[in-house]
Amino acid sequence: MNNRWRTIALWGLPLLLGLFMLFGMVRGGGVAAGASSATAAPSNTAVGRMTYGRFLDYLGNGRVTAVDVFEGGRSAVVEAVDPDLDNRVQRLRVDLPGLAPELLSQLKQQGVSFDVHPPRTTPPLFGVLGNLLFPLLLIGSLIFLARRSAGMPGGPGQAMQFGKSKARFMMEAETGVKFDDVAGVEEAKQELREIVTFLRTPERFTAVGATIPNGALLVGPPGTGKTLLAKAIAGEAGVPFFSLSGSEFVEMFVGVGASRVRDLFKKAKENAPCLIFVDEIDAVGRQRGAGMGGGNDEREQTLNQILTEMDGFEGNNGIIVLAATNRPDVLDSALLRPGRFDRQVSVDPPDIKGRLSILEVHSRNKKLGDDVRLEAIARRTPGFTGADLANLLNEAAILTARRRKDFIGLVEIDDAVDRIIAGMEGRPLTDGRSKRLIAYHEVGHALVGTLVEAHDPVQKVTLIPRGQAQGLTWFAPDEEQGLVSRAQLKARIMGALGGRAAEEVVFGRAEVTTGAGGDIQQVAGIARQMVTQYGMSDIGPLSLSEGNQEVFLGRDLLTRSDMSGATARSVDEQVFSLVGSLYKDTVALLAAQRSCMDRVVEVLIEQETLDGDEFSSLVEAFTTVPVKERLTPLLSAG
Numbered sequence: 046m047n048n049r050w051r052t053i054a055l056w057g058l059p060l061l062l063g064l065f066m067l068f069g070m071v072r073g074g075g076v077a078a079g080a081s082s083a084t085a086a087p088s089n090t091a092v093g094r095m096t097y098g099r100f101l102d103y104l105g106n107g108r109v110t111a112v113d114v115f116e117g118g119r120s121a122v123v124e125a126v127d128p129d130l131d132n133r134v135q136r137l138r139v140d141l142p143g144l145a146p147e148l149l150s151q152l153k154q155q156g157v158s159f160d161v162h163p164p165r166t167t168p169p170l171f172g173v174l175g176n177l178l179f180p181l182l183l184i185g186s187l188i189f190l191a192r193r194s195a196g197m198p199g200g201p202g203q204a205m206q207f208g209k210s211k212a213r214f215m216m217e218a219e220t221g222v223k224f225d226d227v228a229g230v231e232e233a234k235q236e237l238r239e240i241v242t243f244l245r246t247p248e249r250f251t252a253v254g255a256t257i258p259n260g261a262l263l264v265g266p267p268g269t270g271k272t273l274l275a276k277a278i279a280g281e282a283g284v285p286f287f288s289l290s291g292s293e294f295v296e297m298f299v300g301v302g303a304s305r306v307r308d309l310f311k312k313a314k315e316n317a318p319c320l321i322f323v324d325e326i327d328a329v330g331r332q333r334g335a336g337m338g339g340g341n342d343e344r345e346q347t348l349n350q351i352l353t354e355m356d357g358f359e360g361n362n363g364i365i366v367l368a369a370t371n372r373p374d375v376l377d378s379a380l381l382r383p384g385r386f387d388r389q390v391s392v393d394p395p396d397i398k399g400r401l402s403i404l405e406v407h408s409r410n411k412k413l414g415d416d417v418r419l420e421a422i423a424r425r426t427p428g429f430t431g432a433d434l435a436n437l438l439n440e441a442a443i444l445t446a447r448r449r450k451d452f453i454g455l456v457e458i459d460d461a462v463d464r465i466i467a468g469m470e471g472r473p474l475t476d477g478r479s480k481r482l483i484a485y486h487e488v489g490h491a492l493v494g495t496l497v498e499a500h501d502p503v504q505k506v507t508l509i510p511r512g513q514a515q516g517l518t519w520f521a522p523d524e525e526q527g528l529v530s531r532a533q534l535k536a537r538i539m540g541a542l543g544g545r546a547a548e549e550v551v552f553g554r555a556e557v558t559t560g561a562g563g564d565i566q567q568v569a570g571i572a573r574q575m576v577t578q579y580g581m582s583d584i585g586p587l588s589l590s591e592g593n594q595e596v597f598l599g600r601d602l603l604t605r606s607d608m609s610g611a612t613a614r615s616v617d618e619q620v621f622s623l624v625g626s627l628y629k630d631t632v633a634l635l636a637a638q639r640s641c642m643d644r645v646v647e648v649l650i651e652q653e654t655l656d657g658d659e660f661s662s663l664v665e666a667f668t669t670v671p672v673k674e675r676l677t678p679l680l681s682a683g
């Protein structure tokens with residue numbers, strides 16, 4: 046309170062001066078038109094408005110697809126679909142009480158596309174004035190709200206809600222999460238067990254003069270279970286769990302972040318032993334001075350406050366601070382100094398065994414049919430994180446309920462995997478020229494995949510559209526082989542080119558379509574990596590870094606290349622010749638298999654989906670050339 050009044054006294058004079066200056070400027074036309082809005086407001090493409098309550102309902106029903114936040118979290122434009130109206134997209138404006146961490150995590154969990162729009166840059170005078178006005182406006186509205194709630198029946202309730210809507214931080218007295226609920230990250234669990242012991246029996250350590258570490262950093266991509274692990278530590282130790290998220294501090298008024306951190310640590314000290322979890326610490330803890338166009342005061346002050354609090358820990362006060370990030374590379378080195386987050390625990394995406402154990406955890410409360418084998422699901426889902434797997438089983442359960450079945454079957458799981466990887470199923474095209482072209486395209490992929498020895502086996506070919514794709518060919522990657530050979534990479538390039546090659550062989554060069562765009566991008570990626578990273582070209586085993594991308598704050602990318610112009614040219618030449626010759630081989634292969642292709646396409650158009658076994662037995666039956674022997678030498682050449 047004290048502080049606040051001092052602030053007003055200090056700022057009152059400059060503010061008055063500023064106002065006079067402002068009026069002078071505006072009248073004189075000195076300030077550019079349009080500068081009147083200091084922050085970017087929701088664009089007026091939004092058609093309607095909705096209440097915050099209705100927005101929460103929509104979110105609960107999974108109707109929200111995108112949220113654009115404006116004005117530092119005070120309003121948003123929400124994109125929602127209406128399932129009753131053919132999934133028509135509506136854009137609605139909502140006033141938000143702030144960005145509560147629960148809301149953020151719900152958005153993230155539901156995969157809602159989410160963006161925060163920074164305030165528009167303003168002319169210097171407005172910048173100064175804006176900064177001065179904001180705290181006053183805030184104070185004004187604080188007083189206004191407090192009065193209103195006091196004067197109204199049910200006022201206290203509203204006052205509390207206001208307090209809550211500022212999303213100060215969260216406290217859970219008992220998380221109820223145990224280490225058994227976190228699977229597939231055994232090393233991380235092993236390292237973190239020690240922290241549980243610190244929290245449970247600190248005396249044991251202090252008695253022998255050991256200093257207990259203050260904090261640890263959990264490093265890993267989103268959805269691997271960092272938050273869950275932190276909660277499990279608190280749950281195992283039986284201590285309260287405090288959390289806040291770094292991303293909330295971005296776009297906040299200067300000073301609020303630091304005072305929130307102070308409050309948090311104060312509360313935590315009252316409740317020690319306890320655990321503090323700072324999610325997305327990179328949002329406040331970026332290397333200072335790295336941003337373009339000056340730092341962000343708010344971030345810096347928040348970060349400094351966290352560091353000050355941690356440095357102020359005297360001996361052992363029973364508080365452990367855990368932070369999570371997926372960008373340890375951008376963190377300020379001050380964070381990583383001894384006594385702060387000096388321990389790093391990496392939380393990696395699970396391997397096949399890890400995925401199996403995560404599936405076991407999440408299927409505990411699900412009714413699975415007898416045909417479902419969790420190992421098979423784990424095999425089909427390389428690259429899935431714990432969150433993806435949890436989502437997968439949930440999607441499968443929803444499908445099962447929708448189909449009015451009693452148990453989740455293999456079909457539901459398969460459908461859910463397809464849906465998560467490739468998007469929603471659409472309606473198949475009716476027979477016609479486009480469907481035929483798509484069928485040839487997909488059979489082209491699958492046929493190359495089947496005939497080229499080093500290629501991953503075909504799992505399924507389908508003409509049922511999903512997401513953006515009109516047809517899809519699925520391959521079953523050879524699980525966890527880790528190392529991939531040159532022949533395999535070439536085979537993958539051929540497989541990806543198979544679609545376009547089939548179009549060309551059957552319909553002629555003039556008729557090829559844009560449908561191969563994604564494939565071609567993939568090809569370019571693999572080929573370039575073969576040349577520049579894996580030393581698999583005539584240039585030899587050299588690592589040629591091409592534009593290391595460094596992401597700075599905002600949209601500015603700075604690229605740095607340590608490659609000379611001549612090297613870059615020869616890289617391009619190598620890539621061109623590699624892809625060019627593989628494309629020629631692919632066209633030749635499919636041309637030789639034309640009659641086989643025609644017959645498989647007929648069957649596919651009729652059945653719409655062929656699984657891997659069906660497909661390969663069709664190829665076996667229709668092919669005229671025993672190709673495998675012919676193709677292996679082809680791949681090892683050149």
Ligand code: ADP
Pocket residue numbers: 226227228229230265266267268269270271272273274369403406430431432433435
């Ligand atoms: P992160 O914080 O790393 O982004 P979360 O801990 O928020 O990931 O994970 C989100 C959800 O995904 C969890 O609540 C849990 O249901 C599931 N999940 C993620 N990782 C695991 C795991 N290793 N074991 C079990 N469940 C997991």
Ligand code: MG
Pocket residue numbers: 268271272273324369
């Ligand atoms: Mg998290």
Ligand code: ZN
Pocket residue numbers: 486490544545560561564
């Ligand atoms: Zn394709």
